[in-house]
Amino acid sequence: MIVKNTVYKLFFQYKNGIPKSFIIMKLAFIVLTISSLQVSANGVDWPGRIGPGKSVMNKLQPPIAKNSINYVVINGNYMAADKKAPINLHNDQQVITGRVLSESGEPLAGVSVIVKGGKTGTTTDANGNFSITVAADAILIFSAVGYENNEVSVSGKNSLNISLRQSNKVLDQVIVIGYGTQRKKDLTGASVSIKGSEIANLPALSATQAIQGKAAGVQIINSGAPGSAPNVRIRGTGSILGGVDPLYVVDGIITDDIRNINSADILSIDILKDASSTAIYGARAANGVVLITTKAGNRFKKLNVSYNGFAGIRLLNHKVAMAGPNLFTVYSNEAANAPAILASDITGSTDWYNTITRAAIFQNHNLSLSGGTNKYRYFISGGYLNENGILLDNSYQRFTVRLNHEFNISSKFKIGNNLAFSHYKSDNKPYNLFSQAYIAAPIFNAKNPDGTYGNTDKSDVGNPLATLETTNNRSYGNR
Numbered sequence: 001m002i003v004k005n006t007v008y009k010l011f012f013q014y015k016n017g018i019p020k021s022f023i024i025m026k027l028a029f030i031v032l033t034i035s036s037l038q039v040s041a042n043g044v045d046w047p048g049r050i051g052p053g054k055s056v057m058n059k060l061q062p063p064i065a066k067n068s069i070n071y072v073v074i075n076g077n078y079m080a081a082d083k084k085a086p087i088n089l090h091n092d093q094q095v096i097t098g099r100v101l102s103e104s105g106e107p108l109a110g111v112s113v114i115v116k117g118g119k120t121g122t123t124t125d126a127n128g129n130f131s132i133t134v135a136a137d138a139i140l141i142f143s144a145v146g147y148e149n150n151e152v153s154v155s156g157k158n159s160l161n162i163s164l165r166q167s168n169k170v171l172d173q174v175i176v177i178g179y180g181t182q183r184k185k186d187l188t189g190a191s192v193s194i195k196g197s198e199i200a201n202l203p204a205l206s207a208t209q210a211i212q213g214k215a216a217g218v219q220i221i222n223s224g225a226p227g228s229a230p231n232v233r234i235r236g237t238g239s240i241l242g243g244v245d246p247l248y249v250v251d252g253i254i255t256d257d258i259r260n261i262n263s264a265d266i267l268s269i270d271i272l273k274d275a276s277s278t279a280i281y282g283a284r285a286a287n288g289v290v291l292i293t294t295k296a297g298n299r300f301k302k303l304n305v306s307y308n309g310f311a312g313i314r315l316l317n318h319k320v321a322m323a324g325p326n327l328f329t330v331y332s333n334e335a336a337n338a339p340a341i342l343a344s345d346i347t348g349s350t351d352w353y354n355t356i357t358r359a360a361i362f363q364n365h366n367l368s369l370s371g372g373t374n375k376y377r378y379f380i381s382g383g384y385l386n387e388n389g390i391l392l393d394n395s396y397q398r399f400t401v402r403l404n405h406e407f408n409i410s411s412k413f414k415i416g417n418n419l420a421f422s423h424y425k426s427d428n429k430p431y432n433l434f435s436q437a438y439i440a441a442p443i444f445n446a447k448n449p450d451g452t453y454g455n456t457d458k459s460d461v462g463n464p465l466a467t468l469e470t471t472n473n474r475s476y477g478n479r
Contacts (some may be wrong), residue, residue, distance in 0.1 A: 056127035056154065094136055098127045098160030102147075108164060111144040116151065119374060121300035145195075149185055174462030190274040192216065196267045196295065203310045205364060205387055207263045207292065215271050218288075224314075225394030226362075226387040227426050228261055232274050234288030246271075246288040247281055251418045254281070258292065260422035260479040262383040262400040265309060267295045294418065296404045297377035298371040309365040316357055316390055324441045325349045332458075341443065343460050348454060352437035355446045356464050360388040378405040392468055394429040398422060421478070428473040436464045 037105050062412035100111045107128030114121035115132075116139040124130045132138070134154060144151045147164040154160070191213040198267035208230045221231040248255050272289040281289060298304075323331065325348075329341045383400040399422065406416030441459035446466075448454055453466040472474035 009021040014108055043148070056353050058396075081425065093133055094154070094157065094158065095131060095133050096140070096154050096160060097129070097131045098162060100124050100130065100142060100144075100162045100164060103163060103165055107143055108147070111142055111164070112300075113413060114141050114143070114300075115139070116141050119271075123298045123301050123459060125304065126306065138157075141378055144356055162389075185348065190217075190272075191217070192271045192273070194269040196270075199266055199269070200261055200308065203312060203363065203364075206230070207258050207266060208263050209268070210263050210266075211269055211271075217273055218271060224389075225257065225431065226389045226394060227398070227424065229257060232290070234271065239450070243342060244287055246290050246294065247277075247285045248290050249281075250292045251294055258290075260398070260400065260424070261294075262366060262381065262385075262402065262422075264383060265294045265379075265402050265420075267293045294402065294420075295368075295370070295379050295381075296399075296406060297372040297379045299374055299377050299379075301371045301373045303369060303371045306368045306370070307366065309363070311361065311363040314362060314388075314390055316353075319353055320438060322351050322353055322438075328442050345458050346443045347456070348443070349352065350396070350440075350442050350444065350446045350454075352440045352442065352446070352464050353434075354390055356390075356437055356468050357390050358392055360390045362387040376406070376409045389429070390427050391431070391433065393427060395427045396424075400426040423476070424476050425476045426474065428475060429468060430473075433468055434466050436461055436467065440464055 048387075057141075058131050060240070079296060100108045100113075102108055107124075107125045107126070109124055109128060110129070111124040111130075112121060113123065113130050113132055118138075120132065120134060122130055122132045126200065129368055132140070137153070137155050139153050140160070142152065142162050142164060144164060146167055148167045150162060150164055151161060152160060194211055194214050198211040198214065199207070202210050203210075208220055211218065212222070212230075217235045219233040221233070222228070231246065232246055238343065248258050250258065250261060270293075272285070275286070277285040277289045289439050325346045329343075333339055334342050362385075364383070365387050365457075366381060366383045368379065370377075370379045372378060374454040379385070381400075381402045383398075385398040385400075387396045389395065401421045403419045404416070406414055406435045408414045440461045440463070441456055443458065444463075445454040446463060452465045455463055
C-alpha cells in the first residue's frame, strides 16, 4: 500500500512491535485487520514485522520525513496520520455528570467520586450532583461515610444515577478520641459520636443545644436566656463541691466555653463519657469530655459557596392567668379581713406578664466558602446570630469568623491552621422580674399618659416595667 499526501487519514496501531491493524478514513470508516503488513510510502519500504529491540520510531522516521506524516503516541500505541488531518488528542476523554442518592431517594452531599487507579476525583454538591472529566473506559468509585462503596464503569455513558446502600458495618466507624482516632469496635471506653449533618439540620442556636436528646447519658439543661451557657451533665452529677461541667476540646484546644463556636462550622462532636478519659486529660476530664472537630475543605473540589439560615419566634408557653383589679381587690380584702384596698385606690389596670414579655424573634445566618486540590484544602465561614429574649429588651448578638486551611507538603508532613474569632454583645435584664410580675398589684398603670411610671402604696412590690427599663446591664467580648 502506498501512503500519499492526500485527504485520507491513515492510522497504524502497534503492539509489541507488530502492526496489528490500520484504518483508512475518507467520508466513511473502513477497518481492515491483518496479522502481517508490508507498507511502502513513496518508494520507502516499511517492513510489516519489526523485530524485538528495534526502534519503531526509527522505522517511522523515513516516511514521515518524506511524506510529512504526523504521528502521536496514545495509550502506548503509535498512531500516524496525514498532516492535513491532524489527530484529536483528546478523543478518549469525556465529561461524566450525574447524581448520587441514598436508597430512600435523598440526595447525598460530600460523596467522594474517584477514578479507580488514578488521582482524579471530585465530590458531590448539596444536591448530590457531580461532574468529572475521565477516560472513556474509566471506572468511578463512589464512597461516603456510613455507605458501601459503589464502582461503576462509564463506558458508553454520559450521565450516571448512583444509589448508595447504607453500610451495616457500624463497628468500623471512626471515633475521635483524645489522642487520635479509632474504629468503634476497637474502642473499649464509653463514647458517642454525632455527625455535623445531624446538627446542621436543627434550628439550634448553640452547639450544646444541638446535641440535646442525641446522646444517651448526656443531659442538657438550658435556661432559655439569650446567649446563656447550657448546663451539660454527662452521666449525672459527679461532685457536690467540685466542678460538674465537662471538659471541652475544640480542634485539640482545651476550653471551658463553646458559646463562641458556630454550630454550622462543626464537622462532628464526640463525647467521652467514662473515667478512661482522665488517662488522657487528667482530673479535668472527671466529668467527661466533649470533643468538637470543625469543618475543613474537601480535596479535589472546586470553590463551593454555601449558605444556610433560619429564623423563628419564641413564645411563652402556659402563661399564668393574672387577676384583674377587681378580683385582686376582693382577694386582698379577704386576706386582710378589712378593706385594705378601696375603689379610690384603683387608678389603672395592668397585666404585668403581658407588659414585660414579648414574642421573641431569633435568626441565624451562615455563609461558607470551601474547596481544595490534591494537596491543599481550605474552609472560610462567617456567621451572624441575633437572639431576642421573651423579656423586653433582653437580647444577644454574636458574629463569628473561621479560617481553616491545610497544605500537604508530603505524605508525612503537612502544615495548616485553624483560626477563629467571635464577638458578642449581650443586653442583660434581671430574671427575677418574672416573680415580681406574678405578685405585683394590677391596680395601677405601668406607665401614665404623661410618660411617668405608675405606682401604688398598697403593695410592697414596685413597678416591674420601671425596673426593666431602668436596668442598664450590657456586656460584650471577643474570643
